Amino acid sequence: MVPHNDPTLLFTNAGMNQFKDVFLGLDKRNYSRATTAQRCVRAGGKHNDLENVGYTARHHTFFEMLGNFSFGDYFKQDAIKYAWELLTGENWFALPKEKLWVTVYETDDEAFDIWANEVGVPRERIIRIGDNKGAPFASDNFWQMGDTGPCGPCTEIFFDHGDHIWGGPPGSPEEDGDRYIEIWNIVFMQFNRQADGTMEPLPKPSVDTGMGLERIAAVLQHVN
Template structure:
């Protein structure tokens, strides 16, 4: 399955379920002095989440072009040196503005990954916020996820906030086990390990609180859903690649760059890193 086919399947799946397909917004956000570049799918919907803007739909789906080259989400120094970090990437996302919530978001994500994309159920793992018993139970009851494959994590990993104050909430992440040969080899390796064995592919954010300056959390009157999944990561998993750079989304650029500089990709680490950096920056430019 090509990267383009994944894009189309994602948009079609959610459009068939009442979501409005919204085009990717500009890489330079409009009317948002807090950001230099659009770094997530939710950026163009920020005012909707804050209740400051209304749209003529309450379900949306997009494939957002993103750049992360500084600030909170800065992957610049990791580009080319890891299998999964980029300055430019495409984020698949579905959103609910006061319409559906945790149950439907979990069901949609599971059905898309397993039935549409065809990922093996027995290789998928879940993380939830440690205090979010509702999400834990939904994974168990709605998709029959074994309890031992659901990990409860702390606020650092599984609680999302737009900023120090404002909308926030717990999140639930979906991981795929890429096998021991991809991992660090440590006996303690599990979901949450920094190696690539358990690869995060989708983050479901349950925006259900408003945090004030004192840190108090007040339930939002209309909870929202904000999800994000990297197209490049999913393509690597589907195409059986251990690095995003070896997918059809990038290999044509790598091949041409290698031809131009007269080097062969895949032989030397130093050359591989250089070609990956060239490819990433070419996509971002």
């Protein structure tokens, strides 16, 4: 889909594109929360991992991305707790808690503390990921829609399929294996990145998440 009002993009490359002006404070909707289901094609470029298709069990040419958004409503604490409730609650997905690992941006102490002290994830299963792509804020745990625009640190949730599958936890030398699979990425939209690289705080901190439908289906059906 070609964005009709954003000359910085050739194609819609994220579910939040339609809400960009809302995050920036330039547009206001009559709702403060939203959910989406987006059909996606890996076509190369930022965040698309096209080169991994055919080499891993988790990268598909076509997939569906489930999203939930908060526009200045709830933020880190509630976003993390809502995600944990959906994944582990007996009335919802009821995933075993001991199978879940999480990552946070290296300097995001707030997210780390929420996971450790409020949700109760063991600290050894909370991994800090720093800048690992050769530039400041270039990290698997710092999401950016492009060279400019809304961005922020993120926390990702991984499911451990078991030691019968090769692979290591995120951040380890064996992280590219299929044992530990990212199932949910929760982005804390806090900044508006400028062309000179400076990070201006957004008017209202917001939330943008993405969960892979096929990945969570595989987890719930006990297949991989």
